[in-house]
Amino acid sequence: MGLTSETTVYVMAALAAVCVGLLVWSWPRFARQGLRQVLGRLLAIGTTQVVMIAAFACWLNSSYQFFGSWGELFGRVETAPVGVTQAGDDGGTGTVNGAAVKGSPVQPAGDEQLSRVSGLPTGPAAVNGRVESVKVIGRRTGVVDPAFVYLPPQYFQKAYQRQRFPVIVALSGYPGSIFNLAQHLRVSQTAGALQKSGLMQPTVMVMIRPTIAPPRDTECVNVPGGPQTETFLARDLPDALKSAYRVGHDASAWGVMGYSSGASCALQLTMRDPHVYTTAAALSPDYRVKDDPTTGSLFGGGPDRTERMNGHDLMWRLEHLPVPQVSVLVAESKHGERGYARTQAFIKAVKAPMRVASILPEQGSHNFPTWVQEMPPALKWMNQQLTFPQDVVPRHHRKGAAVTEHTPTATTRR
Structure with missing residues (x-):
């Protein structure tokens, strides 16, 4: 069972x-x-x-879906197979003519969770889009993390067959799952409706969890001697997606969003890795990562501990480090959530060239009904920040690179 x-x-x-x-x-x-x-x-x-x-x-x-299996509950997580190589490299393979091939960093996954999500696209993918269930294999970290990927209808249309698309990575809170993002936050459903109505450009939506070593909450930190969460989300994940899907290669086409601790992670990634993500939408975030019973020691010991902690304190970064040229949106209810004062302080601390926007409803709680209400304006705002990639997929490739043209064969909801 x-x-x-x-x-x-x-x-x-x-x-x-x-x-x-x-x-x-x-x-x-x-x-x-x-x-x-x-x-x-x-x-x-x-x-x-x-x-x-x-x-x-x-x-x-x-x-x-806080924990997807008994193994996750007891801390036994899947690890990447030995010898995994990034698709597109000589000798590496991805998906060819619809068949998953050993070596791709994006592999098909089971549909147990996806089949329980309501409101997903049905019918022809070129008309309504498609959501795929995959697992992403970190080439550097060895992490294997499940994900849902929403591909807009244009992705399958002949007029866009050589076009790359912008990407928004959606992160769950702790100990949440991709099921929460799909079913309760309605990420792909909301994005699909906005894109269909012309309020959002065609965008690939990637739903993934930052909890790469369950049941431990590693936030978005590279733990000394432990899980390398930031490396997975800032390097492995983008590289894997670029190798398997027609998505933009420039950071201006990449955004990240999340709720609760996933929102904190979105801000961390954008401010710490602006060469990867240039836009973030954070629904009910914290602005500092600290140790607690669910995280254990995130920063290790020794003389560098304070420096590592400061590096994940966004208020400290705004005061002491050069400000990155990124755009962020923060959302917090004035009444019903505890972080409103900290959010106001963060907004005031932001300075050029960084830009900040906010969603500050009068009432709301730290829950999905509040975040679902904030999702449409957050996505529309992100749409205005991200650039639609101008680069196109070349007509001819050297041997071994053609796999980047193909969508991974994955469990899909049609």
Whole structure:
């Protein structure tokens, strides 16, 4: 039984009901005086509560996909196969005539999560677009991370067959999943509707999680001696996407957005890696990365610890380091969220050539209904910042590079 399957939820619910029934039935036996009876009562109550909490946790995880498998829950994550090479290099391969080939950094993935998402494109891809379920393999980091990729209708149309497209990478919060981005934040559905109505240029949307070493929350930090999250998101991910899809090669065509800790990550990536991402939209972000029980030690020890911590403090960066030429949008509710004062301070601290915009609703909470409301204006704003790539895919390639023209064969929702 999979961790997120309905069968697991039903089994746990039934087990909880059985425990409650056994507790009620056996309680008269434990009502007597004596050490054994007292210990029996404590054991019966404790066992019933644990099973009930576990059943509720399974239901919650199945609904929001915090952890996708038992392995993730217990910290066992998939690692990249030995010898993976970037598609497009001599000897490397990607997808040819619709067949996935060993060596591509973007591989097809199962559709267990994608099949549960409502409102995805159906019908001909050239009319409605398509969402693919893939896994991205980090050539430098060895990370294997699942992703959903939305390709707009124009991607499949003859008039655009040599055209590259801008990219927006959408990041989930912790311990969220790509299912949350697709089902609850409605990333591809919102982008598709905006593009269809002409309010947003055709854009490839990539939904991915920054939690590359679950259950640990690594934020967007290269942990000394540990997970290299920033390298994966700022180097491995863009390289993999460029090798597999017709997307822009210049940073002006790349943006990143997220909610909660994913929003913090979006700001971090844009301000720390402006040569990769030039635009960010952050829904309810923090402006400083710090250690907590879910992260462990993100910055290690030694004399460089303070420097590493300061490097991930965006207010410190604005005061002490050259300001990058990027555009960022921050969203925070005036009432109902705790970060409004910090957001105002960040807005005031931004200086040229960096630009900042904001969405500041009167009411809202740190939840999906608030972020869904903020998504359309955030995407329209990002659309105005990103450039539609002028570069086109050459008609002729050297051997081994042609794989960049093809869409990875992946599990798709049509």
